[in-house]
Amino acid sequence: MTPSTTGSLYEAFDPETARALTERLEIHYTPKHGSWLNIAEIELSALTRQCLGHRLDRLDTLNHELAAWQHATNTDRRQVNWQFTSADARTKLRHLYPEN
Template identity: 55%
Template sequence: MAEIELSVLGRQCLSRRIGDAETLRREVAAWTAARNAAAGTVTWQFAAEDARVKLRSLYPSNPD
């Protein structure tokens, strides 16, 4: 989820030149407040078990 938010931040807030650090802080703070107020959600496309099947190398099975 963090990667999704960073991607949205980059597209919605940081896609232009920002002249100084203080302006950057204000812009990011304003974007964060608006994003939190919108209360966006993430809709997962598959469950952990499905991920284990599709992404076998990233989700090693537990030997029980």
């Protein structure tokens, strides 16, 4: 079993605990490589520094702070300047594109 599946929980915990944990998780499978991943990591780093850099002892406080951070971030409407174009992809990844 790969580490990205819930099977690893059954290896680490008793079945009842593992089942309870799997019901709480929502797993999103994402590519391991890609420029969008760098953007996601930057946003998670900003979230950690700007919102989660201090102890939050209540779930409702955490949810309130996360919602406020998300609202401020979305209001700011930062944009990403993608520099890897489709033409670049066809050049660098020509083995993935059929010949015309």
